[in-house]
Amino acid sequence: MAAHMDRIVLPGDKISDLKESETSKKVVLGPGLRTETEDVYACKPGVLKFKEPNVYWIDTHQKRYVPVKGEHVIGIVTQKAGDIFRVDIGGSDQASLSYLSFEGSTKRNRPDVKVGDIVYSRLLVANKDMEPEVVCIDSHGRSSGMGVIRSGGFLFKTSLNLVRKMCNPQCVLMKSLGNKFPFEVMVGMNGRIWVKGRTNKETVALANAVCAAEHMTNPQIKAMCHRLADALAGFE
Amino acid sequence: MEVMETSTNSPCLAALTCVLGDLSQADGSASFxxxxxxVLAATYGPCEVRMSKEILDQATVEVVCKPRVGLPNCADKYRERHIRDLFQATILVNLHPRSSVMIVLQERQDDGGLLATSINAACLALLDAGVSMKFLVAAVTALIDKDGNINLVPEEKPSDVEASASLTIVFNEKDLQVMGVTSSGKFSQEQYDRSVSLCRKATEHVFKFYRESMERKLSKSV
Structure with a gap:
């Protein structure tokens, strides 16, 4: 089992000796793994990961987003079509967003959404055979942070890996940046990140810091944030 | 942007080099x-597909071969078709129905074996993009001269070599079986068999090269 951990695999590699759960005798295969007859093969290049008791997946480096149900994404409204908005979430198809799936919206009280707006939303339907659908409310009808973002800031696109790295609780990027100065951030699993600092200068610095952190380790990130704060304060 | 350069020398093949992630806007790219x-290869997708090319239950693979100068000619179109058919069988197309995977291949310099180099570049670009595939593929060109000698490393430009035949053979990594053959000229069954076994040996080096390139790329992204 230990031999599997963090091994680099390429499509077509056979993965044997999988550790199955002791009670159910089953193995859970995550993204990048597929079965053919009795064997398990990798179908994406990346690092093979394992989590106790029996979960396997491949951590891939990719730029193109493939919608997954329940993920938070940042979309751009591209079209208004009657009762729904078309939202570009970076996948192969545009997602639809109903005007009723905003907090407090009714048939009479329509949300104010314009073409070009940025929406932070959640994928309600993500299926390879169906058009993706996003909503800006949770199951209780609350916005819980989602909705149209119209307060300035800066939106940029990164690789999906960086987003996953930022969302990892072990990653110190957000914590170390937050220790230096206050800012707002919104991370979409589709590789889009929106940031807003107190000034434009800070916003740009934040965006650069996030992009630069892609291939850094935690100590490097801490050092980088420190340098960034110094530079912003005028010491350099 | 992520640029990764790997190069290798093997006894039976000319030197291989590649740079992954050269293009910032493409989903995956490789300069091989x-x-x-x-050849410089870029891949996009799975992304939106033109209505006329949409396939209901699988992804459409589109390949565009760009010549060094001028407009694509018949040879480029033939290459496109060959590579499209190959990758249609290699990519897990049924995972992304009604979408398209686009591969753009820009020729930079042709000193023989352009088809094989294009196939290898496309495969590396797909690996860089993280597109789901059944297995890896690699191609090698063999030249058979008029004395019946088989040569994988032409010293001169293949068009100058007095070759009686040329064979471009594609293998998959899973069981090293032949995936496709493109040939021109006259050759015997025995010469074909010998070319296949020589090319099979040579592709093992190409696969090893793929692995080294990807390992370097992935070890960087912690």
Whole structure:
């Protein structure tokens, strides 16, 4: 089992000796793994990961987003079509967003959404055979942070890996940046990140810091944030 | 942007070099050089597909081959078709119905074996993009001269070599079986069999090269 951990695999590699759960005798295969007859093969290049008791997946480096149900994404409204908005979430198809799936919206009280707006939303339907659908409310009808973002800031696109790295609780990027100065951030699993600092200068610095952190380790990130704060304060 | 350069020398093949992630806007890209032949490959997708090319239950694979200068000619179109058919079988197309995977191949320098180099470049670009595939593929060109000698590393430009036949053979990594053959000229069954076994040995080096390139790329992204 230990031999599997963090091994680099390429499509077509056979993965044997999988550790199955002791009670159910089953193995859970995550993204990048597929079965053919009795064997398990990798179908994406990346690092093979394992989590106790029996979960396997491949951590891939990719730029193109493939919608997954329940993920938070940042979309751009591209079209208004009657009762729904078309939202570009970076996948192969545009997602639809109903005007009723905003907090407090009714048939009479329509949300104010314009073409070009940025929406932070959640994928309600993500299926390879169906058009993706996003909503800006949770199951209780609350916005819980989602909705149209119209307060300035800066939106940029990164690789999906960086987003996953930022969302990892072990990653110190957000914590170390937050220790230096206050800012707002919104991370979409589709590789889009929106940031807003107190000034434009800070916003740009934040965006650069996030992009630069892609291939850094935690100590490097801490050092980088420190340098960034110094530079912003005028010491350099 | 992520640029990664790997190069290798093997006894039976000309030097291989590649740079992954050269293009910032493409989903995946690879600049692959085999000897003096160089191809830049970019892949996009799975992304939106034109209505006319949409396939209901699988992804459409589109390949565009760009010549060094001028408009694509018949040879480029033939290459496109060959590579499209190959990758349609290699990519897990049923995972992304009604979408398209686009591969753009820009010829940079042609010193023989352009088809094989294009296939290898496309495969590396797909790996860089993280597109789901059944297995890896690699191609090698063999030249058979009029004395019946088989040569994988032409010293001169293949068009100058007095070759009686040329064979471009594609293998998959899973069981090293032949995936496709493109040939021109006259050759015997025995010469074909010998070419296949020589090329099979040579592709093992190409697969090893793929692995080294990807390992370097992935070890960087912690």
């Amino acid at each position: 050089t085999h000897g003096n032949t160089s």
